[in-house]
Amino acid sequence: MKPNIKQFASYLGLSPATVSRAFSRNGRISDATRRRILDEADRFGYHANIHAATLAGGGRQAVGVFFPQWSATEPDYFMSEILLGMGRELRGRHLALESIPFPPGSRDEVELCREQLLSGALSGAVIVAGSVESKELFALAAQAGIPVVSIGRIDAENRNAVRFDNYRGAFLAGKYFRDTGRKFPAYVGGVLDRRKREGFQSVWGEEIPVAFAVGGASADHGIRAMDELLAARPEIDCVLAANDILALGIVRCAHLAGRAIPRDLAVIGFDDVALARSLTPALSSVSLHPGRVGGKAVELLLLRMERDGMEIPAEQVGCELILRETT
Amino acid sequence: MKPNIKQFASYLGLSPATVSRAFSRNGRISDATRRRILDEADRFGYHANIHAATLAGGGRQAVGVFFPQWSATEPDYFMSEILLGMGRELRGRHLALESIPFPPGSRDEVELCREQLLSGALSGAVIVAGSVESKELFALAAQAGIPVVSIGRIDAENRNAVRFDNYRGAFLAGKYFRDTGRKFPAYVGGVLDRRKREGFQSVWGEEIPVAFAVGGASADHGIRAMDELLAARPEIDCVLAANDILALGIVRCAHLAGRAIPRDLAVIGFDDVALARSLTPALSSVSLHPGRVGGKAVELLLLRMERDGMEIPAEQVGCELILRETT
DNA sequence: TTGTAAGCGTTATCAT
């Protein structure tokens, strides 16, 4: 059904080599024949097979991004913006971007990622930290000699990564709360956000313990956590959330409980997803500049790819406290 | 650097064919040697090259999803949920999902999509309607004999598609407004949402013209549109938005203008993205069940792929008015 | 059960 280069070439009365040259940037070929081949290709329905091309040494390169997908029903807004940033950085560079989400905990899916990573389909990879599988994939890629950079902390190494400054971000939020007279701080976050909690606590010192409730990545988690917090410590007057969606739930819970924001309760989220500025009340948030992070990751990856996998020092993208209407 | 099957085979003292069989599901091979090969492969660092495998007729299949990416900085929440639904449906089916966003209006990027589509990398494709490029890609795929289904309306044909019932959804929203005593309706949407506007208007008949303002897909557009609307027709007491993010802006604008929601102004969004239920006030919305739509699209595509590209009738995923706190 | 050998559709390296 699909014609191959041999059929197309003989249709034109040319050799496969000439046809191939017409499509490659640098092949020496007369302008006239190239034009003719390109024109006729459309008519004839010929298009080079990418697998054959890659196998033979031509073919387009691709980079992949692997990231944990925590929910099968709610999109990850933060991750979406990282992806957008990567796409922007890649535009015009003749490189495809392949995004490969994986549900943490599924061996099957990791196996698929493994295959994707080792099968030669990718000439470089970005791996987003956050689950044990991230570490595994990162190690796998490194071992297989595939240029790879991580987003977030994969291990103790300070190389081949774009890092967030979670500790400082949380510190900034805490400091603002303290400077604006808040006395009873609370923090809602998950196991992955230890550094945020520590940075937040560091503001208040030993004598003022920060109230804590576990929250995941959905607004419902935020509501539940805040319910719990308000029941146990009604005096709470400010709360930092480990992400903006959690903060959404916290705002909602506060509203339901009749607490005015920001008067009775100040709220700061984390990540500063695009959404935050459009909410009512507009959400104050520690911006992690997700788009910039994605772009930076691609930049570092391209550098590693150029230099044949050479190790490069990690880069940190600065965070920033964005004050809006919930503080 | 990366060993190939020949090197690995001779390392094991076996033939390439036997090694290949160890990895293929159906190859006849003794259990003992298969186990040995699989074990040693990890140690040796051997993994089949996907391009060679595909070229030879093995290889894993992949389906692609092409969709317009309207903003380079704000993620498309609706699209994200469609993608999630597709992923769910595909899980466990030994098929990879490749997502290929394209910025409408860029010839270069369309060319990349074209290549992706025709290069033999995909054994099927889902194309999301909404831009001229969608039509183009759909036609291209159909012509090249690649099984393809669209999400949304690509052309007049009622085949190979999953369709929304925008007209009815908007009608439902309008009817609810009318039944709850609203008198001065407004609609905010873009050029792509003609059917929504028509469905909404159909409720009110000729004598009550629906106020209209153009809005895109960002909250800022919603704010601007609502500003405009409120200035021109201050009596407006209910508004339907063509998507939830637009509605976010409308809610914000109403708040800024001192109009209480839903007392002074009722708002209904479109799409019912996951976010809508977590907002404060929780957003009423016409649910288009994006996840279900994505799943359905994959289902239809698999059907077409099985039946060798056979045409199938379009399916419509029902819409539903979800009432929350903005009405 | 295993080995041999012929493709799969390109591109690159020589010739011409």
Next chain:
DNA sequence: ATGATAACGCTTACAA
């Protein structure tokens, strides 16, 4: 500027 030919790494009849 164009053509012949040898890889590229794998799968799968077919043979043993």
